[in-house]
Amino acid sequence: MLNYETVKYFGSDRYESARIRAETTKMNRELVKLDQTVALLNFGQSLIFLFAGVLSLYWCTCGVVAGAMTVGDLVLVDALLMQLYLPLSYLGMIYREIQTATQNMQAMILLLDQQSRVVEAPDAVPYVYRNGTIELDRVCFQYKAGDGRHVLRDLSLVIPGGKTVAFVGPSGSGKSTIFRLLFRFFDPTAGELRVDGQPLARLQLESLRAAIGVVPQDTVLFNESVRYNIRYGRMTASDAEVEAVARRASLHETVARMSHGYDTSVGERGLKLSGGEKQRVAIARVLLEDSPILLADEATSALDSTTELNVMKTLRHATERAAPRTIILIAHRLTTVRDADIIFVLDGKGGLAEQGSHDALLAKGGLYASLWLQQLKDSRKAEQEEGASEQDEQPSP
Secondary structure (H helix, E strand, O other): OOOHHHHHHOOOHHHHHHHHHHHHHHHHHHHHHHHHHHHHHHHHHHHHHHHHHHHHHHHHHHHHHHOOOOHHHHHHHHHHHHHHHHHHHOHHHHHHHHHHHHHHHHHHHHHHHOOOOOOOOOOOEOOOOOOOOEEEEEEEEOOOOOOOOOOEEEEEEEEOOOOEEEEEOOOOOOHHHHHHHHOOOOOOOEEEEEEOOEEHHHEOHHHHHHOEEEEOOOOOOOOOEHHHHHHOOOOOOOHHHHHHHHHHOOOHHHHHOOOOHHHOEOOHHHOOOOHHHHHHHHHHHHHHHOOOEEEEEOOOOOOOHHHHHHHHHHHHOOOOOOOOOEEEEEOOOHHHOOOOOEEEEEOOOOOEEEEEOHHHHHHHOOHHHHHHHHHHHHHHHHHHHHHHHHHHHOOOO
């Protein structure tokens, strides 16, 4: 049901119906084979039992005639045969249940036997937060070893603690990969990442991840209330704290208009919310978590310009805590990161093209400046086309 709208967009109802019918037919064939096997087993079992019963009763009858057995013995043997037949008649059904359970167990065992790519070191120590300085030292990374494609190649940079920095660059240049490495979803192929001088590979995963808040590019919500999804950032938070971060994320007014307010269900994977509303829930959740390091991957891509400005202001001033917060942003729209203290520009080949403030990078006239000018041209062109479209729609006098 999650892809219902996609099916409708492309008019694939008949195709999907045919595919479901084909899969259902295939499943039914397999079920018929299973039932035939069980029926054959039951038939063979009943046939064997019938012959055994007839022979037993014949032997007992002969014994009664010969005087070696009494009629009571014959009745006893007949009763025992009936007591054995009923349990054995269920053998086919039990066999089918065992086979089904075995298949399910095998799938579960295979899943449990999969080894994580990231393994915590036996002598790992808890992360000790100082100021949130992050270092990448000659980091290389490949998603698939041996394919020859390095997402990152000998990347070295320093993210100062307590600052707001941004990663920009062409699609596929490794921006989101850096986030995954920082959160230790993966380990680098070569090189080392350090946070506050402590190698990530030597830190306990739980303590490291507790210090990092993430606003993902694709926000996935639980099929629960808005309140529950925001509170997931810190399950012990009060209702007042939940509403406070919702206000900071420009979400409170939207929630207040919902039928049940903060108790409104968001649906499976948040389908009842728009893309912008889901992003604001994710931002509110990470603000509630109040981690000293914040990673935001395209955190405002689905927001309108006004809401985006308000949310970015909230993120930049999200230092309402005892110690400054290190904020790392990823963005394609360069206007959202122009106020960052440092902008790291990735070259699309796994390396760092340039770094500096917005003004310094424009003055340098490098890759960032070309990306900025291209986005300005695209924006102006879109505005002109929109204006021309509005003029065409006006009725002539």
